[in-house]
Amino acid sequence: MTASHILVVDDEPDIRSTVQEILQDEGYEVAVAESGERAREARRQRRPDLILLDIWMEDIDGISLLREWSEGGGLPCPVIIMSGHGTVETAVEATRLGAYDFIEKPISLAKLLLTVERALESDRLARENVGLRRRIQPLAEPVGKSALMQQLRQQALRIAQHDSWVLISGEPGVGKKVFARYIHEHSQRREGPFIEAAVGSLSRENSTVELFGSEEGDELHYGRFEQANAGTLYIGDIADMDAQTQSRLLSVLQSRSFLRVGGTVPVQVDLRIVASTHRNLEEEVRAGRFREDLYYHLNVVPLHIKPLREHCEDVPDLLNFYTDYYVTHENLPYRQFSVAAQNRLRHYSWPGNIRELRNLVQRLLILGTTDTVEAEEVDAAVSTQLLRGEAATAENLAYDMPLREAREQFEKQYLAHQLQEVGGSVGKLAKRVGMERTHLYRKLRGLGIDFKKGGD
Secondary structure, eight states, rough: OOEEEEEEEOHHHHHHHHHHHHHTTOOOOOEESSSSHHHHHHHHSSSSSSEEEEEEOOOSOOHHHHHHHHHHSOOOSSSEESSSOOOOHHHHHHHHTOOSEESSSOOOOHHHHHHHHHHHHHHHHHHHHHHHHHHOOOOSSSOOOSSSHHHHHHHHHHHHSOOOOOOEETTTSSHHHHHHHHHHHHHHTSSSSSEEEEEGGGGTTTTTHHHHHHHTTTTEOOOOOTHHHHHHHEEEEEEGGHHHHHHHHHHHHSSSSSSSBBBOOEEEEEEEEEEESSSOOHHHHHTSSHHHHHHHHTTEEEOOOGGGGGGGGGGGHHHHHHHHHHHHHHOOOOEEOOHHHHHHHSOOOTTTTTHHHHHHHHHHHOOOSSSSEOHHHHHHHHHHHHOHHHHHHHSSEEEEEETHHHHHHHHHHHHHHHHHHHHTTTHHHHHHHOOOOHHHHHHHHHTTTTBBBOOO
């Protein structure tokens, strides 16, 4: 894994070289800057993981530089102030502006290394906590004892040992992000960041800046690629990526560098990309909506996650996991699923996959009035899904998903219900929903709906 990158800013050559040598001996990558202007340039060239900043310099003092960097939402990394002429007021102001700590000169070697180590560890834990708050559940590994899930976990572990790019495919809600994080946490990059970038949640106008960052004058914004440096960047819904961003992503994969928006100097990155899609990317390529060369770069190691209906024997374990999660993390009352209720859910088709199961558990814990979830309560909760048609479908959509994904989930549930109503005949279904039969075949295949050609 890439070593932490530290920027040392000090106008005294002896201190710069001494600190640089000490930190390099400890395995860190170190850049040095002799002035405020040179420090600005060094930050443009590469995002540091930590900055050691002197107070007194000829062109600008460290407090002014710290204030400049802290504007617009906080410092991008820990900053440790160094000074031989510091005062209490200076230390207080530095702390107010977000500095991690204050080291007096002459610098104690032991204190320097300890402070640097603690600052980097504190920053790592802070980023992990942010990541945990953004996730719906802190899964250590994908849940399930079925042969299929055991095979998928073993495949993911093999993939994790190599640093190649990964393309994870599967229907909405099957747990693609869980497998992406599982691969990251068992890879050599596990100590690095795991950064998420869901294309469907990024606006087309801001997606380039959010991914690649921007620079304008002294204002610098680090995008997801730089945030993920030395770790893993998970790109969800990659089939929704516009053509311009696809082109820029391909350039990153080929050169491991990119230009920020408004930038002129290439930024080098060392990261692993794990992308996911619920679409058939080969069909997207044939339709001209996705670059063929980008597809082959991403599809070095494919991992396909099967829908829940193909490993329904894992439903009891999933019910227990999410029950424990909501009881522990959201203080919901504990309820046990009866054997009959579990059997009912094992035979349910789960069009929304694990996401639907998670939402169902939460709803039953909130609305239940008894200690046990019985089969009748489960029937009432799920009977609206494929048995009552279009109106019921909207109730089971997850409203935190992108519009395109929600529309596809609705189409799948709607067409599956209509196909059931006409006895599995695609010909009758085409007449019923008003679609041309050839187009309907492609739609059903794309949505993963089983049908019988012979039923026509």
